[in-house]
Amino acid sequence: VFKIFVIGSGIVGLAGGTIGALLGFIVSKSIELIAVNNLGTNLLKTETPIWLFLGSLAFAFFAGTIFGAMPAKQASKQKVVDALRYE
Secondary structure, X not given: OHHHHHHHHHHHHHHHXXXXXXXXXXXXXXXXXXXXXXXXOOOOOOOOOHHHHHHHHHHXXXXXXXXXXXXXXXXXXXXXXXXXXXX
């Protein structure tokens, strides 16, 4: 039960990190596009290296895993049926 909850919380953290990284990329590229088209300037260039994207996803996974460890520990002390029941 402990492993199920820890892996599940890590995956939820990874999903949130993916959504956040994609939204950040979209917003930054939109601001760059607005600056180029409306202001006529090339001063706002965005760059997203792959190592930064992968690092943020790894951080999101590990943060989800760490913060899911305490509820997983509490759930592992219960019966399996009680731990998996949704209330």
